[in-house]
Amino acid sequence: MIEILLILLAPVAGGLLYGFERVVRARMQNRQGPPLLQPFYDMMKLIDKQTLIVNPTHALLGVMHFVALWAVVAFTIMGGNLLYIVFLHLLASLFLVLAAFSVKSIFSHLGANRELLSMIAYEPILVMFAVAFYMLNGSFSIDAVRANPSALGSLLFLFLAFLFVVQLKLKKSPFDAAKAHQEIVGGAEVEFSGLFFEFVYMALWLEYVFVYLLLMLFAGDNILLGGILFCVVFLLVNLVDNATARVRMEHLIKIFLGIAVSLAALNLLGLAYV
């Protein structure tokens, strides 16, 4: 019962988290940030804008992206199969890519290409994340992960690789080349406006919820450790975002496939043979 409530409130929680993060980022830059409820003010304003639909497929796929991501968060909260969740999340991202390809705009195609490239970069790590938990617990089920004590000690390299993924999924420097705000205008969401941009915007909040839920799986059944991990990673992600510049797309792929995937693979080898 409480799970259904959590699932329904997931976008609201994501919005509050996103708003809080903007304030934290602003304070790190020695300025006062927007009010905490700013994402909700944005939401209300976007609903009130005139909606320019490019074509119905584009709008529908944008909504599907949001719905699929909400389904992913729902399955994560209800304790589903981790591998299925990773692939359902891939499907949700693919909806956005398909939406971006369904219009004849060059900027949209550019953003979609970059989204696909970044998927090549981070999906191996997410799959290895699921496999690592399988190797530890004998089952992909999230319930099994949450029932066992924290495996952070034996998953240290995977945790480091996962931090790379967090930085990319939350669209933060140095890995935000997929959106590349102001360089390629807007990435895959460039042709959305008004109400349909609101759906893509809310999908970003759900992305935050999803990534931080996966992060807290490293803590197993230890809620305190989960809270500490969340706070530390939250601050670290924002610190790195404020301190670094964006890397180019090819470098992003090289860094991920070179460093992060190697770390994750090393961890898997360690789990298998040590």
Added chain:
Amino acid sequence: MFRKFRKKSPWILHYNAGSCNGCDIEILACLSPKYDLERFGVINTGNPKQSDIFLVTGPVTFRSRERLVELYTQMPEPKVVVAVGSCTCTGGVFRDMYNVEDGIDRYIPVDVYVPGCAASPELIIDGVVKALEVLEKKTKAMEKPRKLFSEATTKEGIVDRRECAQKVGEADAKDTE
């Protein structure tokens, strides 16, 4: 019911219509920690489809005028246009030159004029806040370029378009719902 949220989350599109970059630098300074515009919820989106306020600098040069009008039409209603800097308002130091159209109000309807060369960040913030007040009163119907359709006055042989513009804060009878 959603109207009051319009001024709580104004997203900016910043376009340089041939300016010397002085006003652009001042606009970017507004978004920096000293004159923080983000505390009003302002984000500098580069995307016309997702912005409300069109901040334009520069007297319009030949090549930028098409882009100016295209960007303006790609923004969804309701929207406001803020002309930053003397060049954008009337042509500034470049008035009557062969390569510039004197200001953007020959092409798109302007709501707020921010003078100065370069306009200071405090003045730009003032202009943006005034633009938000105008934004709140607008409907979602397409704007008629009021200035272009009204008579321009001539003073000493110089065509003066400023006097026939709608004053800031003065809502047209057809604009309020």
